[in-house]
Amino acid sequence: MIFEYAPAPESRSVVTLRETYELFVDGAFTPAESGEHLTVVNPADESELARVAVAGAADVDKAVTAARRAYDTVWSRMPGAERGKYLFRIARILQERSRELAVLESMDNGKPIKETRDVDLPLVAAHFFYYAGWADKLAHAGLGPDPRPLGVAAQVIPWNFPLLMLAWKIAPALATGNTVVLKPAETTPLTALAFAEICQEAELPPGVVNILTGAGETGRALVEHPGTDKVAFTGSTEVGRQIARAVAGTDKRATLELGGKGANIVYDDAAIDQAVEGIVSGIFFNQGHVCCAGSRLLVQESIAEELLPLLKTRISRLRLGDPLDKNTDIGAINSAEQLERIRELTDTGEAEGAERWSPVCDLPGSGYWFAPTILTGVSQAHRVAREEIFGPVLSVLTFRTPEEAVAKANNTPYGLSAGVWTEKGSRMLWTAERLRAGVVWSNTFNKFDPTSPFGGYKESGYGREGGRHGLEAYLG
Amino acid sequence: MAERRDTGKATRAATRATGEGAAPVRLAVRKTYKLYLGGAFPRSESGRSYPVTSADGRHLANAALASRKDARDAVATARKAFGGWSARTAYNRGQILYRVAEMMEGRRDQFAAQAVAAQGLSADEADRVVSAAIDRWVYYAGWTDKVAQVIGGANPVAGPYYNHSAPEPTGVVVVFAPPNAPLLGLTSVIAPVIATGNTTVVVASEKAPLAAIDLAEVLATSDLPGGVVNLLTGRVPELGPHLAAHADVDALDLTGAGEAAVEFEKAAAATLTRVLRPTPEADGGEEAWLDPDPGTSRMTPFLETKTVWHPIGT
Structure with a gap:
């Protein structure tokens, strides 16, 4: 900085x-x-x-x-x-x-x-x-x-x-x-x-x-x-x-x-900087206390190595701390109980074999805090890919073909939200059509409006x- | 039962020729009533059947008594068919539903005779019910490519975004068909479910299931892909609990669930299965279903709304 x-x-x-x-x-x-x-x-x-x-x-x-x-x-x-x-x-x-x-x-x-x-x-x-x-x-x-x-x-x-x-x-x-x-x-x-x-x-x-x-x-x-x-x-x-x-x-x-376990699909032709912003707002908006959070990142295998370092750099710049500070990006976890649940599930992810990463981040001494976290090497069977964490924890999975992306995105009992990142209109519409979710954000995420119906499958x-x-x- | 089938010209001629009491020259070929699963007509895997009688108690035929395994097979078949059917264009679904009406029109006499025998309707009443059932397919054929425009649309969000909402089929819908309206009532509950792209497992009226299988023969010859409609004949108390609690069922139409409706709704809660509770016409006869314009009320309970956002920019 x-x-x-x-x-x-x-x-x-x-x-x-x-x-x-x-x-x-x-x-x-x-x-x-x-x-x-x-x-x-x-x-x-x-x-x-x-x-x-x-x-x-x-x-x-x-x-x-x-x-x-x-x-x-x-x-x-x-x-x-x-x-x-x-x-x-x-x-x-x-x-x-x-x-x-x-x-x-x-x-x-x-x-x-x-x-x-x-x-x-x-x-x-x-x-x-x-x-x-x-x-x-x-x-x-x-x-x-x-x-x-x-x-x-x-x-x-x-x-x-x-x-x-x-x-x-x-x-x-x-x-x-x-x-x-x-x-x-x-x-x-x-x-x-x-x-x-x-x-x-x-x-x-x-x-x-x-x-x-x-x-x-x-x-x-x-x-x-x-x-x-x-x-x-x-x-x-x-x-x-x-x-x-x-x-x-x-x-x-x-x-x-x-609840939800929203998939955020990033294709290899996505505008990568915009996608990184969208992934960050998808999971770290409101500390991830969002039922429609993009808590599963599905990134096309061919760009995973390029995207992950960019994502980590961006997350490192998030400012965690006093919710009343106008510069703060990530505030407090709402309760001790919720903090415990986030800790427990994230630890499970690590125990099941996912690799855990958080930026260097000082947490305040009092209050309930959890550093933004990403879990890579997550498989479909891991609890962190299936259960709603409701916190600032992103599970990262990869895919090779659009069909695989859709199959993985829909492989959940939930169906609230999903994201699609691609510069190709036909691919965006093809994907949006197949996602079994009530809200699909394409090349954007976590947008709300009173005129726009919200709710799940x-x-x-x-x-x-x-x-x-x-x-x-x-x-x- | 032979009487019920004495509608063919050959049989009538034979009866005339041989006179009262004598064996007919040509014996009628009876139909074996089976289930309709995945576009085929299998017997129940359980090998069971049950006797079906006419309104005045005469034996009409034996119907297959579906088991819970048949019910599970039916759900699996309906699930397999969902992807293809829901991906058809609305126009194509409309064409196929209209084709169902065409096929039914060609078998008017068969359906009318069935209605007279099974329900004790007069010839005029039966004709009215069959006509209404055929017209119901035409009605919903017309809805397939209009419902998305009527209930979906553009949302004028306060920002530079393209945003629209459109209905999508919810998936596999289990329909408990009305017990006292085995043809028009049955048609009225199946057609709206498949018009919108859902696939279905139907539990036919237990006491009057034969019209359902006759209808299945029409569906099987109307270019409707196998598995879109799966028909079970049997007992609601036996099949219902398994279908209501089945995790791969997305919605229930409880019209014919009778006293079990509450129990089924509770079972459905386990996987947030959508539920259409019994409507006022549920226990009525065919006449309760005669309204020629039932509207969207039997389609919207089996539709999800998907909202898609995209930024606008250069």
């Missing part, structure tokens, strides 16, 4: 945290019946950020009742144009408070401010804007002349994109006339609670949005509550299976956005979020 970066931290002063957060039910912050709380920490330094209430079965019941009442008396009867105006109002407030929310998200999640500021928050506001505009146009969505909302939606979201996942769930549900009870992840509830304040600020009718904090048990109580009509879940495939089983025999509809779940397709999940 020719020069050193000076620290450029974003100010935390834009965020005012309360010591304790209660549940957001029926338009007001309400203590949990249990009186229990859990502590939310900043994964970058393990400092305590706040205590949040743990919702139990009685709280779930209250929230579902509030959502039902709001659905019956207000929200489902409101003209679509008026519903839309509430969503436009929320989108505007999100934009106005985006700096504060970006900093809060980075503190709560550990992801770099560069990403929360430039990716998460702009997409959150855009998602509300997009679905706001649908609210009075549902008859034109190709789902029949008079599509009806389903009722109360139970929504459970993960910790990797806390506010963005909230937007993906709440915006289409509200636009279509449903009311929601949403449970943010145990480790990242703070931006959802800030969103509850935004609902108050927007004067959204009480009960239309309810936010219940808690852990797995709260989520289970919510998705199994008989008073809901719809379950929307983003998270692990294992929990997705449980939910699919739980809704069997009920009238509930479910959409599930689950096979065990990556079912249903789509985003775009016109995303409305289908909330209309009967």
